Amino acid sequence: MSSVEGEVTSLRRESATARKDAAAARVLAGAADRDVSEFRQILTGHTGVLNALRETQIEHGQRLGKVEVRLDRLETKVDEGFTKLNLGMVQIGAQLQTLLDRE
Template identity: 60%
Template sequence: MSNLEDAMRRIEALEAELDELRTKVGNTEFLAGAADRDASELRAALRAHNQTLNALRETQLEQGQRLGTLEAKVGTLEAKVDDGFAKTAAGLQEIIRRLPAQA
């Protein structure tokens, strides 16, 4: 075998290896692009989840404030009802006291 034939075989082997490497690079670029798109979609989904959680937090804070106001109003109403029942009971006791005793 001559050096030329040996060199040609080596060149052909290198060209085949180069084609294989080009295919692998193309596949790698495709996969990298897909991974980048997936990561972008994930980031967008996480942003949406964070926005939802922040909106939920704001709603819960507002509801907590409203609940505090309602609790105060209920406490005031309870006091008024208790006072009204106490006055009614006292009035009934006074009526009973003034009724003539039956023997």
């Protein structure tokens, strides 16, 4: 076998190996592309869930703000009611004392 024939044979082997390597690389690239696509779908789903959670938190914050306002009003009414009650008890006590002093 001549030197040229040996080189041609060697180049053919290298070419066959390169083709096999290229085919394997295409398979791996395809799998990687599918994986990336799947991860994008998952990420999109997670992003949607987080956005929905954010909207719910905003809504809850608004509702809590309204509840706090109502609670403050109720607290004011309760304080006013106890103030009136205490004043009434003082008046009743004074009237009872007046009656006791007459006897």
